[in-house]
Amino acid sequence: MLRLIISRLAALAPLLLIVSLATFLLSALLPEEPAAIVAGDNTDPANLARISARLGTDRPLIVRYGDWLAGAVTGDLGTSYFSSVPVGPQLAERAGTTLSIAAGGLVLATLFGTTAGILAAVLRGGAVDRAVTLLTSTAMAAPPFWVGLLLVSFFAIRLGWFPPAGYVPPAGGLGAWLGSIALPSVALALAPGAYLARQTRGSMVGVLEREYVRTAIARGYRPGRVILRHAVRNGLSPVVTLLGFQVTILIGGSLVVEKVFALPGLGSLAIEAVLRQDIPVVQGLVVTIATAVVLVNLLLDLVYGYLNPKVRLS
Numbered sequence: 583m584l585r586l587i588i589s590r591l592a593a594l595a596p597l598l599l600i601v602s603l604a605t606f607l608l609s610a611l612l613p614e615e616p617a618a619i620v621a622g623d624n625t626d627p628a629n630l631a632r633i634s635a636r637l638g639t640d641r642p643l644i645v646r647y648g649d650w651l652a653g654a655v656t657g658d659l660g661t662s663y664f665s666s667v668p669v670g671p672q673l674a675e676r677a678g679t680t681l682s683i684a685a686g687g688l689v690l691a692t693l694f695g696t697t698a699g700i701l702a703a704v705l706r707g708g709a710v711d712r713a714v715t716l717l718t719s720t721a722m723a724a725p726p727f728w729v730g731l732l733l734v735s736f737f738a739i740r741l742g743w744f745p746p747a748g749y750v751p752p753a754g755g756l757g758a759w760l761g762s763i764a765l766p767s768v769a770l771a772l773a774p775g776a777y778l779a780r781q782t783r784g785s786m787v788g789v790l791e792r793e794y795v796r797t798a799i800a801r802g803y804r805p806g807r808v809i810l811r812h813a814v815r816n817g818l819s820p821v822v823t824l825l826g827f828q829v830t831i832l833i834g835g836s837l838v839v840e841k842v843f844a845l846p847g848l849g850s851l852a853i854e855a856v857l858r859q860d861i862p863v864v865q866g867l868v869v870t871i872a873t874a875v876v877l878v879n880l881l882l883d884l885v886y887g888y889l890n891p892k893v894r895l896s
C-alpha cells in the first residue's frame with residue numbers, strides 16, 4: 583500500500599504540470615486581450631499598454647508561465663486581474679462551500695447506490711429489483727440543475743423544510759450547515775447514486791451466484807451473515823472503481839448546482855472568472871480541482887486495496 587501511495591503522489595506533479603500548461607496555452611487563444619477587458623471603454627493605446635504592463639500580459643507566454651509556475655510551487659497562484667486579490671485566498675474562502683456539497687453528494691450517492699444495488703441483487707426478479715431499475719433509469723436521465731429546481735420548489739418553497747438558497751458554514755451551527763447543503767447534496771447525488779446502484783447490482787448478482795456463497799448458505803450459515811461478511815466485500819470492489827469516475831462528475835456538477843442554490847462556492851467563482859477572462863483565477867481553479875480529483879482517487883485506491891488483497895500484495 584505504501585508503494586501505491588508513493589506512486590500516485592509521484593504522478594501528481596507531472597499531471598498538474600500538464601494540466602496547468604494546457605490551461606495556460608488555451609488561455610492564449612482567447613480572442614480578446616485581458617487588458618482590453620480590464621480597461622473597459624477606455625481603450626486608449628497608452629492606457630492599454632499600462633494595464634498590460636501591470637498585469638504582465640505584455641511579456642512572452644512562456645515567460646509568464648514560468649513565473650506562474652515558480653510562484654505556484656511556493657503556494658502563490660497569482661493575483662486576479664480584476665480584484666487584485668491573490669487567487670489562493672479566494673479559492674480557500676470558497677472551497678468550503680463546494681467541498682461541503684460535493685462531500686455530501688458523495689456520501690448520499692454511495693449510501694443510496696450501494697444499498698439499493700445490494701437489495702436489488704438479493705431480491706432480484708422481484709418488486710424491489712424492478713423498482714430500483716425504474717428509479718435508477720429515471721435518476722440517470724435527470725440533470726442535477728433540473729433536480730435542484732424541483733427540490734427547491736417542493737421542499738424549500740412549498741414545505742419550507744430547507745432554505746431555498748444560501749450557505750451557512752459549520753461555524754454557524756451544525757444543523758444550519760446541514761440544512762443549507764441538504765438539497766444541493768441530494769441534487770448532486772441522484773445521478774451518481776443511480777449509476778452506483780446499477781453497478782452494485784450487477785456485481786453482487788455475479789458474486790451471489792458463485793459456488794462459495796451457495797455452499798456457505800447450504801451448510802447452514804445465515805444468508806444475511808454470508809452476504810454482509812463475504813459477498814458484499816467482494817461485490818463492492820468494482821464499484822470503487824466506478825466511484826472514482828463519479829467523483830469527477832460530482833465536482834463538475836457542484837459547479838452548476840451552486841448557481842441554482844446561490845451558493846458562494848468555486849462554481850460561481852469559476853463562471854465569473856471565465857466570463858471576465860480572469861486567467862489567474864481560472865488557472866488556479868483548474869489546478870485546485872485537478873489536485874482534489876487525484877487525491878480523492880488515491881483514497882479510493884486505498885479502499886480498493888483493502889477490499890481486494892491482491893492489490894495490496896502487488
